[in-house]
Amino acid sequence: MNYIMCRTLSTIAKILEFITKFPEGVPQSQLAKALGVSKSYLSLVLKNLEKQGLVYRIRVGNMILVKPVFVGSLFEFKAKVLKLGIVWSSEYLFLGYFAKLLKEKEGIELIINIYPSALQAVLALIRREVDATLSPMVTQIYGYLLSKGIVIVGGGASGGGYIYEIPHNLSETIISSEISTMDLCRAVALKKKYIYGSTASTRYFSSPREAIAMIRRRLAKYAIVWHPINIDVESAGGKKILGCSELEEVSHCCTFAVTRVLSQDIIERIAQIYMNSIELFNKDKKRFIDWYSATVGIEPSILKKALNEYTYTPELNPKNVSKVIETLGIDVPAKEYLYQVIQI
Helix, strand or coil, X not given: CCHHHHHHHHHHHHHHHHHHCCCCCEEHHHHHHHHCCCHHHHHHHHHHHHHCCCEEEEEECCEEEEEECCCCCHHHCCCCEEEEEEECCCCCCCHHHHHXXXXXXXXXXXXXXXXXXXXXXXXXHHCCCCCEEEEEHHHHHHHHHHHCCEEEEECEEEEXXXXXXXXXXXXXXXXXXXXXXXXXXXXXXXXXXXXCCCHHHEEECCCHHHHHHHHHCCCCCEEEEECXXXXXXXHCCCEEEEEHHHCCXXXXXXXXXXXXXXXXXXXXXXXXXXXXXXXXXXXCCCCCHHHHHHHHCCCHHHHHHHCCCEEEECCCCHHHHHHHHHHHCCCXXXXXXXXXXXXX
């Protein structure tokens, strides 16, 4: 065995031993100093370890963190578990099929974590608290810019979001969830003058409960919300102005994103199962309503009404993706860079 190979194997052993002590991650620059190797050499070794599924790297600001891949994680197919983060809503009625196909085809159990907002769901994916997320494409794009650690691999639902005017309001405030499809809807509606106000008059709610409380207290002039929050808005006298899906810039609501830590083979297999689940759902939409109701805590009667709120597309539409990216107006980094978040 030659010197270079011995040195590389020794470095690999030291890397794995070192980072295992710090599951929260080690700055790559610090790791190079600790091991006494050059940054360029370490980068090459880490790239090879990533391909083998032994480590993964995420960018946090200007810092690159190196993290260990734990035994029992999905990508080693030992725990046989996929942790999926979703935003609380009536939108993901196809997940019963997804859980069923994962179990049948790969022997994987689907565990669902529910979050009150899109930001929290995507942050959970970035932090590796979950392996995948169903959340707004908008949020996922920004999540990619922060971490480079996620990829969007499947379509999802359109519809379900609405703009309401609140009667007898005591404020000129526009309320919405932050960095989400609702936020995009708000920005486009303001620009096209469906509603009137300014970015300074926008206030973000962090959960459905907070949104409903603000509406009942008449602390907003306009509310941009999703189903089933809109039921409470209408019961409070909210007047529907527009459906967000009526705006061409607001195409996909939530899409399917996974961590880049997974091998490409596993990503492709899970993505295919995901798309197949939506295809089956479109043929029989009522089959798993009770299952989904028990999962998210929304009454079956409300979920049955939600069937008329959304349309479902298994795959990403490149034109819709381009429209969203153009509407976001991000020029730093260059728009072309944003397309790396998409796997079509």
